[in-house]
Amino acid sequence: MTAAIQRSTPPRHGGIDALPRLLAEGYEFVTRGCRATGSRVFATRLGGIPVVCMQGVEAARLFYDEERFRRAGAVPRPVRSVLFGIGGVQGLDDAEHRHRRQMLRRHLTPAALDALRDDVVGALRQRLDRATGPVDLHREAGLALTVAVHDFCGVPLPEPDVGQRFRDMQVMVTGAAALGPGRVRAMVARRRVEMLLSDLVERTRAQDGDRLDDPLTTVSLHRDLDGRLLPPDVAAVELLNLMRPTVAVNWYVGLLAVALARHPHVLDQLRGDPAWRLPVVQEVRRHLPFFPFVAARTRMEVPFGDTTVPDDTRVLLDLYGTNHDPDAWDDPARFEPARFVDRPVGANELVPQGGGDDVAGHRCVGEQLTIRLLEGAAGLLADDFTWRPDFAPVLPRGHLPTLPPGGVVLTDVRARTP
Numbered sequence: 001m002t003a004a005i006q007r008s009t010p011p012r013h014g015g016i017d018a019l020p021r022l023l024a025e026g027y028e029f030v031t032r033g034c035r036a037t038g039s040r041v042f043a044t045r046l047g048g049i050p051v052v053c054m055q056g057v058e059a060a061r062l063f064y065d066e067e068r069f070r071r072a073g074a075v076p077r078p079v080r081s082v083l084f085g086i087g088g089v090q091g092l093d094d095a096e097h098r099h100r101r102q103m104l105r106r107h108l109t110p111a112a113l114d115a116l117r118d119d120v121v122g123a124l125r126q127r128l129d130r131a132t133g134p135v136d137l138h139r140e141a142g143l144a145l146t147v148a149v150h151d152f153c154g155v156p157l158p159e160p161d162v163g164q165r166f167r168d169m170q171v172m173v174t175g176a177a178a179l180g181p182g183r184v185r186a187m188v189a190r191r192r193v194e195m196l197l198s199d200l201v202e203r204t205r206a207q208d209g210d211r212l213d214d215p216l217t218t219v220s221l222h223r224d225l226d227g228r229l230l231p232p233d234v235a236a237v238e239l240l241n242l243m244r245p246t247v248a249v250n251w252y253v254g255l256l257a258v259a260l261a262r263h264p265h266v267l268d269q270l271r272g273d274p275a276w277r278l279p280v281v282q283e284v285r286r287h288l289p290f291f292p293f294v295a296a297r298t299r300m301e302v303p304f305g306d307t308t309v310p311d312d313t314r315v316l317l318d319l320y321g322t323n324h325d326p327d328a329w330d331d332p333a334r335f336e337p338a339r340f341v342d343r344p345v346g347a348n349e350l351v352p353q354g355g356g357d358d359v360a361g362h363r364c365v366g367e368q369l370t371i372r373l374l375e376g377a378a379g380l381l382a383d384d385f386t387w388r389p390d391f392a393p394v395l396p397r398g399h400l401p402t403l404p405p406g407g408v409v410l411t412d413v414r415a416r417t418p
């Protein structure tokens, strides 16, 4: 006879409210909570909201099981309204979610991703070529990405508006984790861009004649499963779902430069050997922090380890901690691109952009684009230019997302002669 396993609710951590601790510990918050409780799952309260935090490859496998977790109601409205906008794919479930997601994936074909990468790399190369002094790489990459993604989506962007649009896209990213004025700035930026895109959607619908085959047209004419066109403000949210995170790849370009500044031998390895680009990019995404966690709600009781997470509980999956899970990665704290050479990567092991299934689940639809763009940036930094870091390659813990204070500034940027 087998004894029934006795499971308890997850242990508690973080006192009355752990928000101050989260703000101070940043990406380390869940890891420290796990260490303190001796568990890979714990219950806490963040800004008055009860949540359960989970970490590790097994946690990710459960989290991305649609029968166990749903997204509706997972992210509190104030965070959602800044980070994703209201009504977008992130908060949908099941058939409705798959249908909307398919629309977003339609233009992200391998050929289109290559073309977009080439556009961005070409524009960034020109910007670096023209530089006569120190270059803020994060900003220059962001400007190149802003122009290229507008072009890709079919959204007009007059030259004088490039700087403001770039800033709007950036504060939507920094503002998501901010309190006070940072959050207000992000809301203003989102409102401004959503209004512009929603107006464009209405004009696209009203147009006669041949239709273009671009994301603006696809989103404008998309019908949900009930056969209705999206409300223009929701169409705007979905277009922004392609545009804002593409611009945010500039954070990863900055983090790539941080990694190369910290590990000059990796830069040497990259030079003249494009085969290293993918392993380096994967290790940057695994090792360095960007998105801290993702949220969902249980649809049933979910047993995990020797605990049970109750039904209808808000759960945060720790992406950064899962990327450092010692069950999946040898010496996870070490930056080692070679770990990706000839190693198959499980769907729930490398999760900086979410885990689970790429086609039907909530995994980032832009992951392959991100990888391609970063491979392009690695080529530029290794093969096309020489440069010196004019920044301390430190990443302050409490900033989400984080970059060296003062920016990722390169000096002595010179085109390399092969």
Ligand code: HEM
Pocket (backbone or CB within 6 Å): 089, 090, 091, 101, 104, 241, 242, 243, 245, 246, 248, 249, 250, 252, 290, 291, 294, 295, 352, 353, 354, 355, 361, 362, 363, 364, 365, 366, 367, 369, 370
């Ligand atoms: C800057 C690098 C990026 C990071 C760190 C990132 C991270 C993420 C994360 C953590 C998620 C949530 C996964 C989940 O809910 O389980 C996500 C979802 C998503 N990302 Fe990205 N992403 C990036 C780039 C992109 C790009 C380039 C695009 C568009 C081309 C994009 C579009 C989306 C969309 C539409 C979703 C929602 C998918 C869904 O709910 O079905 N992301 N991303």
